[in-house]
Amino acid sequence: MLEMDEIQKRILSEVAGLHEVPEGAYNIRANGVSAGRASTENIEIIPREDGQGLTVKIKPGTKRESVHIPVVMTKSGIKEAVYNDFYIGEGSDVTIVAGCGIDNCGDQDSQHDGIHRFFVGKGAKVRYVEKHYGSGNGKGKRILNPVTEVFMEEDSTAEMEMVQIKGVDDTERTTKAELAAGAKLVVRERLMTHGNQRAISIYKVNMNGEGANADVVSRSVARDSSYQKFDAVLVGNAECQGHTECDAIIMDQGRILAVPGLEANNVDAALVHEAAIGKIAGDQLIKLMTLGLTELEAEEQIINGFLK
Amino acid sequence: MLELRNVSFGVEDEGEKKEIIRDISLTVPDGALTVITGPNGGGKSTLARLIAGIERPHSGQIFLDGQDITDMSITDRARNGIGFAFQQPVRFKGIEVFDLIRLAVGRKISAADACEYLSAVGLCARDYIRREVNSSLSGGELKRIEIATVLAKSPRLSVFDEPEAGIDLWSFRNLIEVFEGMRRDIKNSSILIISHQERILNIADEIMVIKDGRLVNRGTKDEVLPLLMSTESAVRECTGINRRETAANA
Numbered sequence: 001m002l003e004m005d006e007i008q009k010r011i012l013s014e015v016a017g018l019h020e021v022p023e024g025a026y027n028i029r030a031n032g033v034s035a036g037r038a039s040t041e042n043i044e045i046i047p048r049e050d051g052q053g054l055t056v057k058i059k060p061g062t063k064r065e066s067v068h069i070p071v072v073m074t075k076s077g078i079k080e081a082v083y084n085d086f087y088i089g090e091g092s093d094v095t096i097v098a099g100c101g102i103d104n105c106g107d108q109d110s111q112h113d114g115i116h117r118f119f120v121g122k123g124a125k126v127r128y129v130e131k132h133y134g135s136g137n138g139k140g141k142r143i144l145n146p147v148t149e150v151f152m153e154e155d156s157t158a159e160m161e162m163v164q165i166k167g168v169d170d171t172e173r174t175t176k177a178e179l180a181a182g183a184k185l186v187v188r189e190r191l192m193t194h195g196n197q198r199a200i201s202i203y204k205v206n207m208n209g210e211g212a213n214a215d216v217v218s219r220s221v222a223r224d225s226s227y228q229k230f231d232a233v234l235v236g237n238a239e240c241q242g243h244t245e246c247d248a249i250i251m252d253q254g255r256i257l258a259v260p261g262l263e264a265n266n267v268d269a270a271l272v273h274e275a276a277i278g279k280i281a282g283d284q285l286i287k288l289m290t291l292g293l294t295e296l297e298a299e300e301q302i303i304n305g306f307l308k
Numbered sequence: 309m310l311e312l313r314n315v316s317f318g319v320e321d322e323g324e325k326k327e328i329i330r331d332i333s334l335t336v337p338d339g340a341l342t343v344i345t346g347p348n349g350g351g352k353s354t355l356a357r358l359i360a361g362i363e364r365p366h367s368g369q370i371f372l373d374g375q376d377i378t379d380m381s382i383t384d385r386a387r388n389g390i391g392f393a394f395q396q397p398v399r400f401k402g403i404e405v406f407d408l409i410r411l412a413v414g415r416k417i418s419a420a421d422a423c424e425y426l427s428a429v430g431l432c433a434r435d436y437i438r439r440e441v442n443s444s445l446s447g448g449e450l451k452r453i454e455i456a457t458v459l460a461k462s463p464r465l466s467v468f469d470e471p472e473a474g475i476d477l478w479s480f481r482n483l484i485e486v487f488e489g490m491r492r493d494i495k496n497s498s499i500l501i502i503s504h505q506e507r508i509l510n511i512a513d514e515i516m517v518i519k520d521g522r523l524v525n526r527g528t529k530d531e532v533l534p535l536l537m538s539t540e541s542a543v544r545e546c547t548g549i550n551r552r553e554t555a556a557n558a
Contacts, residue, residue: 281398283398286362287398288411290386290390290391291386291412301407302403307402308402
């Protein structure tokens with residue numbers, strides 16, 4: 001059984017879809033300490049000596065197994081930096097579910113900086129899901145600054161789904177990736193900010209080997225007076241294919257800066273960027289209103305679909 | 309029954325007021341299929357948008373079953389039984405065909421229920437129900453999905469703005485069958501179609517001709533069609549349609 005209170009359990013279900021102990025390997029971190037941990041025959045979770053993070057070792061050839069490493073924070077005023085390293089063995093095929101939820105009812109800021117490094121072995125396939133969530137009525141801010149570094153060996157695949165829909169006041173996400181020949185990186189970011197929130201996403205992907213492929217796509221909605229910056233740079237150092245896209249809806253007094261960047265250092269690098277920012281199209285609202293929805297209901301449906 | 313009384317509407321164009329609808333009065337009876345036709349730029353689509361509440365008349369009144377809906381919002385008109393199919397259907401990122409049909413029905417439905425509406429417009433439901441209503445769909449597919457949303461809403465008054473525009477000939481044949489089917493099952497509801505197409509005019513109980521913002525003629529198809537076919541504007545229209553069909557077949 002997990003040693004967690006009801007608020008912690010609610011946040012756990014928001015960020016990791018978990019209601020009880022997950023199957024497979026897991027480590028659940030609550031208010032700076034481990035609230036439960038399990039390794040499996042193929043996946044070993046080793047705590048770092050300083051207590052601030054984990055080393056996760058996945059044996060070569062491990063198939064269809066999962067690792068859950070959610071973090072929940074419910075005390076005001078906690079500030080932590082956690083270092084997690086993942087070694088994903090050759091030829092394995094696994095899912096890693098991370099995510100951080102902060103409930104801050106106090107007046108002091110709560111901050112979690114997760115530094116994740118992935119070493120993806122030859123031919124390995126990893127799916128990584130990271131959800132951020134914040135709640136609580138305190139004046140203290142909920143701050144998350146994840147740093148993700150991905151080192152991909154030949155013919156490996158990483159699919160990363162980054163989601164932050166509600167309640168995080170301030171976030172600066174940095175993702176760096178190094179791709180060897182034949183490696184494929186897919187990133188899908190979904191983001192919604194409101195109030196006075198600020199969210200910055202920085203991506204730098206180096207495609208170093210022949211046939212490397214990167215696809216970094218962000219869909220976001222900025223409401224109220226929130227601010228977002230999407231800064232994605234794809235670097236082609238070999239014959240490779242890269243695509244980055246920022247598709248954003250802006251509402252109220254929201255502000256968005258999209259800075260897609262491409263750098264080709266090889267004549268066979270094929271790189272594409274797309275960026276579009278705009279308010280919800282009037283005819284989309286009208287169509288849903290002719291089906292009987294109010295303008296607000298129509299807006300909600302359009303945003304939900306867009307961020308799905 | 310829908311009734312328009314002395315409805316006028318105009319827009320400002322480079323500082324000049326341009327009248328689009330001029331003092332139109334008409335009724336769309338229950339249990340009937342009414343087609344509004346006339347030359348391009350005559351005000352037909354504007355009239356349809358005035359009925360759906362997307363535009364508001366500058367003067368005059370609109371009644372649905374005796375209730376004055378002139379100042380009613382789009383939403384309230386939809387809830388009071390008006391369905392509207394766009395001439396150019398709207399695309400959405402992330403919203404699936406199933407979502408649109410569910411919203412049109414207005415309550416929770418199963419995928420099988422939703423599929424019935426798609427089958428009714430000649431789409432293989434299984435292939436479409438989970439498709440996003442985005443630019444991956446062709447004009448003809450979108451048009452049929454648009455019609456399916458109106459069928460799913462089962463309104464007292466269905467308004468179709470140029471349902472034939474932008475679709476290929478195969479889709480058009482199917483479309484006629486859809487309208488013939490709707491005509492058979494009309495009961496107490498009514499259908500109003502804005503169209504240039506002779507085959508649609510042919511299934512009308514009543515045809516109204518709008519030109520230069522005015523209602524210039526109305527009557528049964530036997531009364532109106534012969535006059536329409538002999539006028540210069542109709543000849544121009546039909547030539548245009550033939551050209552479009554030829555292009556669609558090419």
